[in-house]
Amino acid sequence: MxxxxxxxxxxxxxxxxxxxxxxxxxxxxxxxxxxxxxxxxxxxxxxxxxxxxxxxxxxxxxxxxxxxxxxxxxxxxxxxxxxxxxxxxxxxxxxxxxxxxxxxxxxxxxxxxxxxxDEEPAWDDRLRLVFTCAHPALPMESRVALTLRTVGGLDTGEIARAFHVPEPTMGQRISRAKRKIRHAGIPYRVPAADLLPERVEGVLAVLYLIANEGYLASHGDELQRLDLAAEAIRLTRLLVALMPDADEARALLALMLLQHARSAARIDAAGDLVPLPEQDRTTWDAGEIEEGLALLSTAAIPTREPGPPQAGPYRLQAEIQAVHARARSAVETDWPAIVARYDALSMFADSPFVALNRAIARGMAFGPQAGLDDLALLEASGRLDGYHLLPAAQADLLRRQGEADAAAARYRDAIALARTAPERRFLERRLAELPGP
Amino acid sequence: MEYALFYAEGADALPYAPADDNVGEWVDDVEARGVSEYGERLRPAQDATTVRVRGGEVLVVDGPFTESKESIGGFDVIDVRDLDEAIEVASRHPVASFGRVEIRPFVRWPDADPDSRIVPAGFAERPVRGRRYLLLVVVEPGGERAPAGGDRAEDDGPEAWVREMDGRGVRLFGEVLRGPADATFVRRRHDEVLVTDGGFAEAKEWVAGFDLIEVQGGLAEAIEVASKHPMARGGAIELRPLWPFDVHEDHVARTEREAADLGRRLEPAAAVAAAGSER
Known part of the structure; x- marks a missing residue:
């Protein structure tokens, strides 16, 4: 501190x-x-x-x-x-x-x-703070920084290091955000009921971004940044405590916990990435998994509107992690259940990243060729150009299909594009493990 | 808190659908709520005149200071509780549904009378006594002095110009805006309100303030007034004639009627007017 x-x-x-x-x-x-x-x-x-x-x-x-x-x-x-x-x-x-x-x-x-x-005595001051820091009139990177600084209590240097920017840059980003709050009249208030759903979405987006940065560092030598992941969990826990009825906040917390539960298993002693099927599932954090699963079972609050309850995007992602968490071994993974959730997720947002994961899941559920066909379409769309996980996914499915030469070519593409050293080493290892000609 | 709302098409504009234009309802609503101070439509960009002073020489060109999609088509001054209410008001304006609304806070001077308003009380009832222009004060690179930030009064700030133009009865009201970093864009697409940070770092030119002026001598006098503004040296002054219309009329009929003048400059050519002003 x-x-x-x-x-x-x-x-x-x-x-x-x-x-x-x-x-x-x-x-x-x-x-x-x-x-x-x-x-x-x-x-x-x-x-x-x-x-x-x-x-x-x-x-x-x-x-x-x-x-x-x-x-x-x-x-x-x-x-x-x-x-x-x-x-x-x-x-x-x-x-x-x-x-x-x-x-x-x-x-x-x-x-x-x-x-x-106060005019809204029911609201905790911290909730005002969360909504103000995540106000949509602020640039996203400022929302993230300001939330970590003001709600999370991290100092500017810590945030700067976490996002690999010079400390003065981060300091300017934070003070500019504070200036905008003052000068543009961004209210220090929990939004009115009609605005609340979309503003909660905005807050969750900030927390999700912090967690993602923690889960998979976008660059640098470390694959995971536990400080950010833990910080995101702490802040989301706070939001859940403050807004116990916000289903998607509970689902986001579940998602974070279920992913965080695997953090020890994701990296081996040499600091290298261990893919999900090879992870030692006994090292998964049972407490976090239990809490995550419990959050999901209570997040299914019946909707006020008639009709089936609609699962939100965080709930769907959390349920995918729950399928993994429940599988006692990799081969016991219920891949069709995962595919169903990616299908639902792709209805929410036309995201190439969802499409990528859906293709991988389909490859696991229905055979490598199903996934490779989807990936070929995705590659042709050009939407993931330069993203290392696309050739990495192709390589993995080709490997499973026994096409070692084609897999090797795609591993080399992925290695050239990989952004963190552990990911690069993992892909190089996979390439070396391919059966020779 | 007072804000200027600027209406523009923006980069992702959809076509204007006059049948969906409910600006009359919007005006009735903001007036009933007492949040509206004043607002006007502006003649299209081809009727803009941009005035610069460089090396003591008045340079006048036809057209706006920036490319047309970003060019301002109208404005309102509103007085609301905070940015969230400004966003709500802006998001229901018909332009938000096909273009974008820019919300700009004004500079709040520490010594200002807390009861004073940007638009003087009773202004809407004041009879029009001449030709009115919105005078946009533009910060742009290449000016002959440091661009005015929103925060400080400059040595060669516009105080003397304001005094002179107030004395001549030319300046009706006006104020300095906070910079683009404090701006917010509002659009409505697929019934969803999209709020974004308006301050893009790459913006090289922006509207730093505005005045409403009323002149007897047409564009020639407006150019003379603009050329005396200190920011004509520091940046540029864009003059836009107002384009009043009946907000409650049938907008399909209005659009058809106005189509004849679309793309045609109704103002005198800037060079002609400028020559007139020197006579």
Whole structure:
């Protein structure tokens, strides 16, 4: 966690309490302060200051009974000082004072979210924050960065490293997004009911992107970035907790957990990729699989409209992962069930990536030729030109069909296009394993 | 919060279908809700006149500052709660269904009277006393000074020009817009509202503000007024005559009637008008 931890090392108990508070309360503290001050920078600085203060005083005074409330009040005081020094309008400071009094009168520090009267008291401040960070008027890359920074509490350097951009670039991206929020009047509010479905979709898209970047790094030496994947799970868990009725959010969390459950099995000791059929399924994280499957069984909430419940795209993807998770071995995989879900997915979006996966699944379910025929069409469309997984998929199906020469040619194409070192090494290994002429 | 809405075709425009044009309903709705300050249609791009001053010389050309698909076809000034309400208002405008609406916030000056509005109260009732042009202030490369950002008043900012034109009764209202990074595009396709970030980094030229002017001397006077604006040196000034129409009339009939003038410049040739202004 940035900012915390002084020159002297903290006692392990205190350090753990600080880390825990940072994980669980950063977003709440920032979110509450943004609402009250209307100033993102003041809110973040004050929140960071509160954690610094905690690192100084908790070792001496002990961890407070309610660390979240302690941190929020400390951050408020810091923000109040800062606003006063800046000579901000008296009424705003007055509002603060009233709030401080309300808190002082209670028995111990209550949850600030309960104290401050608001037009939408049912909504958690963090939910406002999530929707504002994922507002469609911001460029997608800024939404991702701002969500990680403000909701996730990652510092700019961490986000910059995760996306392989220089830190100043990432800093500019984040501050530009904050400027747009202020100047363009992007509301700090949970959208109205009629807007909610499409805006939730927007939030899920941001979380999905973070998870995907974590699951399969788009470049670099590491195949997976567990920090981002774990971060996406944490943020999606938060969204699910805040919006328990959002089925697609639950499905997205299930999808992330089911994929994350395999992260240890995906990489061998040498850092090389282990494809699904060869993975040691006993190393899959049983807890994450169980949680993912449980989320899926409760995500099937009956729709209010008559007719069969329509599974959303995240649910379909999660169900595909669930089929894998339930198969005790690779050969026991229910490929026709997977094909059915890719069929449904392709109705949602005309995506070449869905088409690619559907072709692979059809090859596994109905024989390599079925998949190769689909892949030939996809290749002819030119929509995946330059994408290494297209020749890699062709190579794999050709290998299964026993066409070693054709497979070798496609492996070489894929190797030339592969974007991460582990993927390249995996493809080279496959090429070397082909039976010779 | 006040916003300018600019209507344009945009790169992915669909053909205009006059039978689907419900702009009358839209106007009735925004007026009933009290969110509309003022709005007008503009004469098409061929009636635009672009004025630049380089090396002390006034350069006037027929046509808009940018290629026609991006060229502004009309505008509104609205006063709404926040960007979400602006998006909602913009998304229901008929242009959103075939072209795109650009939402631009105005620069909010720290010393501004919080009750003041971009469009003066009662403006809609003010009788028209001359020829009205929308004067678009354009930032573009090649200007003779640093382009004006949205944030700061410049030493050679437009204050003197505003004072002069207000004094002459030429300038009716106007304001500086925040830069393209704070813009938002709204389109409606297949009944879905598409919201995108309007600030593309590669934009080299953009509208940085506008004024509505009213002149007695036609295009010649409008050119003279534009040439005095400091941004005629720093960038370009585009003059667009207003093109009022009855929003409640039958748009199929209107479109047929107007078809005769389509593609024809009704304004005097810029060179002729400019020569007139020097006389």
């Amino acid at each position: 940035p900012g915390a931890g002084g020159a002297t090392p903290l006692a392990p108990g205190i350090a753990a309490a600080l880390r825990g508070a940072y994980r669980s309360d950063w977003a709440r503290v920032v979110a509450t302060l943004i609402r009250v001050t209307g100033d993102w920078d003041v809110a973040e600085e004050a929140a960071a200051g509160a954690f610094e203060r905690a690192a100084q005083t908790w070792p001496r005074d002990g961890v407070p009974r309610n660390p979240g409330a302690w941190l929020t009040i400390a951050a408020r005081n810091l923000a109040l000082d800062r606003l006063r020094r800046r000579g901000v309008e008296a009424d705003k400071v007055g509002e603060w004072m009233a709030m401080q009094e309300a808190i002082g009168g209670a028995d111990g520090p209550p949850d600030p979210a309960d104290v401050v009267a």
